[in-house]
Amino acid sequence: MSRLDQQMAFLTEVDRLKSVLRATTLCDGSRMENSAEHSWHIALYALVLAEHAETPLDTAKVIKMLLLHDLVEIDAGDAPVFGTHDTEALAVQEQAAAIRIFGLLPDDQAQAFRALWDEFEANESPEAQFAKSIDRMQPPMQNLASGGGSWIDYDVTQNMFETRIGPKINTGAPKIWAWLQPKVAAFFAGRG
Amino acid sequence: MSRLDQQMAFLTEVDRLKSVLRATTLCDGSRMENSAEHSWHIALYALVLAEHAETPLDTAKVIKMLLLHDLVEIDAGDAPVFGTHDTEALAVQEQAAAIRIFGLLPDDQAQAFRALWDEFEANESPEAQFAKSIDRMQPPMQNLASGGGSWIDYDVTQNMFETRIGPKINTGAPKIWAWLQPKVAAFFAGRG
Ligand SMILES: [Ca+2]
Numbered sequence: 250m251s252r253l254d255q256q257m258a259f260l261t262e263v264d265r266l267k268s269v270l271r272a273t274t275l276c277d278g279s280r281m282e283n284s285a286e287h288s289w290h291i292a293l294y295a296l297v298l299a300e301h302a303e304t305p306l307d308t309a310k311v312i313k314m315l316l317l318h319d320l321v322e323i324d325a326g327d328a329p330v331f332g333t334h335d336t337e338a339l340a341v342q343e344q345a346a347a348i349r350i351f352g353l354l355p356d357d358q359a360q361a362f363r364a365l366w367d368e369f370e371a372n373e374s375p376e377a378q379f380a381k382s383i384d385r386m387q388p389p390m391q392n393l394a395s396g397g398g399s400w401i402d403y404d405v406t407q408n409m410f411e412t413r414i415g416p417k418i419n420t421g422a423p424k425i426w427a428w429l430q431p432k433v434a435a436f437f438a439g440r441g
Numbered sequence: 442m443s444r445l446d447q448q449m450a451f452l453t454e455v456d457r458l459k460s461v462l463r464a465t466t467l468c469d470g471s472r473m474e475n476s477a478e479h480s481w482h483i484a485l486y487a488l489v490l491a492e493h494a495e496t497p498l499d500t501a502k503v504i505k506m507l508l509l510h511d512l513v514e515i516d517a518g519d520a521p522v523f524g525t526h527d528t529e530a531l532a533v534q535e536q537a538a539a540i541r542i543f544g545l546l547p548d549d550q551a552q553a554f555r556a557l558w559d560e561f562e563a564n565e566s567p568e569a570q571f572a573k574s575i576d577r578m579q580p581p582m583q584n585l586a587s588g589g590g591s592w593i594d595y596d597v598t599q600n601m602f603e604t605r606i607g608p609k610i611n612t613g614a615p616k617i618w619a620w621l622q623p624k625v626a627a628f629f630a631g632r633g
Contacts, residue, residue, distance in 0.1 A: 253620045256489050261586055263485060264468040267478045276456040286459045289481035293455060293508050297448050297550065309501035312508075316485050358489065394453055428445045 252355050259353040262323070269322045272329035272402065273387075276394035284319040284327055287387065291315050294383045301424045302379045314369045314380045317362055321346035330388070330414065331403035375421075382421030385414055389433055397436075407437035444547050451545040454515070461514045464521035464594065465579075468586035476511040476519055479579065483507050486575045493616045494571045506561045506572045509554055513538035522580070522606065523595035567613075574613030577606055581625055589628075599629035 250258070267285040274281055292315045299308040319327070324346035328334045347366060351359045369377045389410070392398035400410070410433060419426040442450070459477040466473055484507045491500040511519070516538035520526045539558060543551045561569045581602070584590035592602070602625060611618040 251620075253493070253617070257582065257620070260482075260486055260489060261468055261582060264482065264583070264586070267467055267474070267482075268469070268471065275459055276453055277460070279460065282459070283478065285481045286475065286477040289477045289484070289508065290452075290456065290459075292481070292484065292504075294452055296505060296508060297452060297546070301445070309504070312484075312501070312504060313488060316481065316488065316504075354489070390449065390453060391456070394456070425445070428443075428449070 255353060255355050256358070259350070262350065262353055263320060265323045266320060269319070269327055271327050271388075272332065272399040273391045274395050274398050276391055278395035278398065282391065284322050288316055288319055291380075291383050291387050294387055295380065298383065298422070298425060299379070301422060302375065303423065304375045306376055306379055310365070310376045311380045311383075314365050314376065315384070317366055318369050318380065318384065320350050321366070323350060329399065329403065330385075331399065331405050331409070372420075378421030380421070382418045382425065385417045386422065386425060386429055389414065389429060393432060393436055397440075400436075407434060410437070447545060447547050448550070451542070454542065454545055455512055457515045458512060461511070461519055463519050463580075464524065464591040465583045466587050466590050468583055470587035470590070474583065476514050480508055480511050483572075483575050483579050486579055487572065490575065490614070490617060491571070493614060494567065495615065496567045498568055498571055502557070502568045503572045503575075506557050506568065507576070509558055510561050510572065510576065512542050513558075515542060521591065521595065522577075523591065523597050523601070564612075570613030572613070574610045574617065577609045578614065578617060578621060581606065581621060585624060585628055589632075592628075599626060602629070 266288070267283050269284040270281045271284055271287060272281075292312045295308065295311045295315055299306050299311060321343040325339060325342035328339055347363060351363045351366070353359075354362065368374055369380055372378055372381050388399060392400050399405070411430075415426060415430065418429065458480070459475050461476040462473045463476055463479060464473075484504045487500065487503045487507055491498050491503060513535040517531060517534035520531055539555060543555045543558070546554065560566055561572055564570055564573050580591060584592050591597070603622075607618060607622065610621065
């Protein structure tokens, strides 16, 4: 196979991310969101919101991470954040998925993409922390727009949200969390 | 409205791109593709394929252009390349859409995003030409994978494809056109 043959095989295979459904709906609630359009949406979130990070970011790297971050779901599926799943088994599936899917590319690109995904997963660099925080704040934005979405489906309370999600948004994007938190609190207060 | 209020209003509004359907299907033919997931897919095409451009590119700029390039479709709709539409009327609709949608952002970002979209549409810089070529080569890739797709729906012949699409791919990505052309020719030859 030529280099282009390998690259095109990868680009055709990743089309399957469009068929991986998430726990969130579109903002109008009309259907479940898929992981490909979600990846586009949060890349755009990063482009618009990078200025609010605590340290200057390599925005292009954040965007690349976000374009790639869910590809392992093609094999491992999407694990809803408020669902129950075997964390260790999922990690094993995702590692195998990364090897298979990035492995379709020429070696140098496979290694570069894998390094970006590993950096995202490690959640240590400023770019990874911002990307992870953005990835956590897009679902609540969808839920606020649609009137509850996955919060209702998974019986989420304000306390669950503030304990499990808030700190993850706050880590990489405290200014954005400060903006979002009162809106989420008002939503849950309104449900009584 | 605060700066974050404006940015979040924009990010919520662009969710509607997930409901704009294109003339192409997913690679497995299971449903029509939408413009948001298409935008993700070609951003990834650009990341993987930028090395095949004729001159070194600012890949981050290409990716930003592609994340934004279809936003005007939220108001103006997707105009299938082999469909019939009033080119002038569509251009007017797209200009109005750009003003409304980018106008949701703070002024400096509205201007920066508009400049990227204008550069893409002008199709003159190496980045715009490569982005446009990638945007033209993803649908034939989907059609080859699904067994015909929009080529069958729009009664496209090899001659129509090579006359109307080939030159547009060749402009910004001649090496990629050289790879794709024989595959498309073989598809049409096989249909007799
Ligand atoms: Ca397009």
